[in-house]
Amino acid sequence: MTVIDCQDLRKKYKRMAALDGITFQLKDQKITGLIGRNGAGKTTLLKILAGFIRKGSGDVLVFSSNPFNNLRVSGNSILVDDQMSFPDSLTLADILGMAPDFYKRWDTELANNLFKYFKLNPKQLHSRLSKGNKATFNMIFGLATRCELTMFDEPTNGMDEAVRSDFYRALLKDYIAHPRSIMISSHHLAEMEHLLEDILLIHKGKVVFHQSLEEVKEYAVALQGTTDLVEKLAAGKEILHTKQLDSQRNYVVIKKEEMPVIDGVTTQPVSVSDVCMYVTSDGKGGIDDVFK
Amino acid sequence: MDLNTESTKPIYIQIAEWIENEIIADRFQSDGKVHSQYQLADLFNINPATAAKGLTILVEEQILYKRRGLGMFVALEAKNMILEKRRNETLTRMARELVLEARRLSVSEEELIQLIKKCEEEQK
Amino acid sequence: MMFLSNSTLGEVVWTQLKFKMNAYLGAVVSLIFVQIIGLIVSMNGNSSTGSGVDNTSFTIITISSDVVFAFVGIWAVFVGKLFTTKAYRYDDFSFVATRLSSNLANFSVLCLMSIFAGVTTFLSNYILRVVLLLVSDVDYVKSVSIFEDPIGTIVNLSIMIILILTISAGGYLWGMLVQIHKAFTYLLILLIITLLVTKTGQTILQYVFIENESIVFLIVKLIALSLVFFLLAILCSNRLEVRR
Numbered sequence: 097m098t099v100i101d102c103q104d105l106r107k108k109y110k111r112m113a114a115l116d117g118i119t120f121q122l123k124d125q126k127i128t129g130l131i132g133r134n135g136a137g138k139t140t141l142l143k144i145l146a147g148f149i150r151k152g153s154g155d156v157l158v159f160s161s162n163p164f165n166n167l168r169v170s171g172n173s174i175l176v177d178d179q180m181s182f183p184d185s186l187t188l189a190d191i192l193g194m195a196p197d198f199y200k201r202w203d204t205e206l207a208n209n210l211f212k213y214f215k216l217n218p219k220q221l222h223s224r225l226s227k228g229n230k231a232t233f234n235m236i237f238g239l240a241t242r243c244e245l246t247m248f249d250e251p252t253n254g255m256d257e258a259v260r261s262d263f264y265r266a267l268l269k270d271y272i273a274h275p276r277s278i279m280i281s282s283h284h285l286a287e288m289e290h291l292l293e294d295i296l297l298i299h300k301g302k303v304v305f306h307q308s309l310e311e312v313k314e315y316a317v318a319l320q321g322t323t324d325l326v327e328k329l330a331a332g333k334e335i336l337h338t339k340q341l342d343s344q345r346n347y348v349v350i351k352k353e354e355m356p357v358i359d360g361v362t363t364q365p366v367s368v369s370d371v372c373m374y375v376t377s378d379g380k381g382g383i384d385d386v387f388k
Numbered sequence: 389m390d391l392n393t394e395s396t397k398p399i400y401i402q403i404a405e406w407i408e409n410e411i412i413a414d415r416f417q418s419d420g421k422v423h424s425q426y427q428l429a430d431l432f433n434i435n436p437a438t439a440a441k442g443l444t445i446l447v448e449e450q451i452l453y454k455r456r457g458l459g460m461f462v463a464l465e466a467k468n469m470i471l472e473k474r475r476n477e478t479l480t481r482m483a484r485e486l487v488l489e490a491r492r493l494s495v496s497e498e499e500l501i502q503l504i505k506k507c508e509e510e511q512k
Numbered sequence: 513m514m515f516l517s518n519s520t521l522g523e524v525v526w527t528q529l530k531f532k533m534n535a536y537l538g539a540v541v542s543l544i545f546v547q548i549i550g551l552i553v554s555m556n557g558n559s560s561t562g563s564g565v566d567n568t569s570f571t572i573i574t575i576s577s578d579v580v581f582a583f584v585g586i587w588a589v590f591v592g593k594l595f596t597t598k599a600y601r602y603d604d605f606s607f608v609a610t611r612l613s614s615n616l617a618n619f620s621v622l623c624l625m626s627i628f629a630g631v632t633t634f635l636s637n638y639i640l641r642v643v644l645l646l647v648s649d650v651d652y653v654k655s656v657s658i659f660e661d662p663i664g665t666i667v668n669l670s671i672m673i674i675l676i677l678t679i680s681a682g683g684y685l686w687g688m689l690v691q692i693h694k695a696f697t698y699l700l701i702l703l704i705i706t707l708l709v710t711k712t713g714q715t716i717l718q719y720v721f722i723e724n725e726s727i728v729f730l731i732v733k734l735i736a737l738s739l740v741f742f743l744l745a746i747l748c749s750n751r752l753e754v755r756r
Binding site for chain 3: 099197199
């Protein structure tokens with residue numbers, strides 16, 4: 097089943113194109129990482145999918161309908177982000193108490209257990225929570241809705257390291273027990289990589305690739321060795337990143353292909369987050385070039 | 389349980405190798421059931437799809453077999469097949485690396501053989 | 513397998529209504545506060561002094577709940593406007609909601625609050641009388657009580673409730689317009705001045721409030737006006753985006 101279907105989706109803010117022709121499909125029951133630099137359009141995409149904002153042009157279908165002003169999409173999807181707000185007249189306990197009326201698959205037990213585990217105060221107001229506790233509460237809320245499409249936009253912002261790893265573990269365990277489509281955008285790709293099945297990488301409002309994590313791991317290879325040898329080997333290949341290590345040696349990342357083994361050049365795998373970073377960098381150089 | 393996420397080895401291969409290790413150590417017996425993709429995912433804190441890939445590799449190599457609706461089971465000859473495979477693949481690869489490193493360090497063939505013999509003595 | 517739950521619009525609006533009645537209790541508190549201020553202002557009353565035949569002088573104090581009603585009217589405008597503010601709209605979208613369901617729920621809340629406001633304002637008249645009896649040296653209070661003219665009382669009460677609803681619906685529309693563009697903040701003030709000062713404005717006011725063949729006709733006109741305000745507000749809200 098297809099949960100999300102975007103065809104040439106575009107969205108402009110004033111004159112700035114936030115989404116510039118996004119095309120991808122999301123099959124159900126996968127955990128997908130939505131990765132991209134700041135300003136790549138991740139948040140805009142998620143808000144359109146949640147029906148919060150209107151699409152510009154192109155097509156967007158969530159559960160086969162346009163998500164904007166659609167009750168079925170709203171009832172079966174949730175977007176957890178740091179802008180989630182609840183009335184100031186309701187305590188956290190009130191909010192959790194009302195949620196089952198809205199979300200038919202709400203898991204009260206999970207919500208209560210996580211609430212207790214993270215030692216939140218039921219009498220607190222949502223707006224008075226610290227940044228980290230707010231993120232934690234929003235995460236609990238998002239997980240407990242059990243929505244068929246659950247989206248997290250930078251869910252771990254503000255959480256400390258222990259809570260972050262607890263969050264990833266809770267997400268995985270709940271996903272195993274109740275598989276559903278989950279989309280997470282995060283800057284911390286390395287720490288959540290193990291959870292992901294697919295990666296959707298976007299850059300400047302366009303999809304760079306939509307592949308399985310294992311494919312991304314095999315996407316690139318790094319060559320390291322004496323400059324002349326490395327350059328000879330990399331000639332004619334798609335170079336993603338170069339770095340001069342010292343006067344004689346350099347490090348070049350190229351798109352992976354069959355390569356002869358040459359003495360003096362070592363080949364190394366490139367981590368998923370490095371691949372994403374190199375592919376979305378505008379120049380071939382890095383921060384080092386600024387200081388030349 | 390922890391996997392080596394920094395390793396160059398893809399996670400699903402590490403999963404496959406872990407199951408193989410368990411079979412060699414007789415913790416998974418012939419015709420016995422192995423962990424499901426979900427149990428593995430929980431155990432190793434990884435995506436179930438990744439765990440499934442590890443299982444699929446072993447099914448393709450006929451180390452595991454599938455019983456519809458029941459799960460994955462260890463093939464009768466699984467342990468021998470793994471041992472055979474490891475001898476062939478792993479040992480060959482390690483030997484190749486050893487030779488390469490020896491050449492880089494200008495260690496002669498004779499010296500290398502001496503070294504191996506010495507290691508063999510030490511393990512006895 | 514995907515498990516999609518299907519809720520009807522009615523179910524969602526009902527759930528939102530329950531949620532809002534809990535969450536917006538503050539608006540009711542502010543209503544009571546406003547009514548108390550209105551009552552205090554009313555206490556002064558309009559008095560006229562005269563003298564009787566036997567050289568006895570008397571004072572007639574005419575009181576009414578008009579002042580309380582004026583205060584409640586202002587309250588209604590701002591409560592309607594309050595519901596359209598970003599914070600209130602965003603809160604809805606943390607749960608299941610569409611713009612239509614949110615608007616319908618808001619309108620239902622405004623209806624319920626108008627009924628409450630109407631009834632309490634009406635009763636404030638009685639409070640006023642009791643307080644006057646207790647506090648000042650008034651000997652006799654004459655009024656038309658609900659028992660003497662039950663139908664008239666109910667009609668008056670209904671008009672009061674519907675008038676409050678119309679005012680709050682106007683405030684709701686005003687709020688939506690302000691959400692679209694800040695310049696609309698001044699629109700209301702401008703509109704009120706135009707209505708009061710210009711001839712056409714006065715004709716309109718006269719048509720709505722005074723030239724009525726029957727009270728039923730007035731009620732129908734007010735309900736129609738509320739619905740028009742409300743429908744326009746829905747049209748406006750469809751332009752608004754959440755958590756932008």
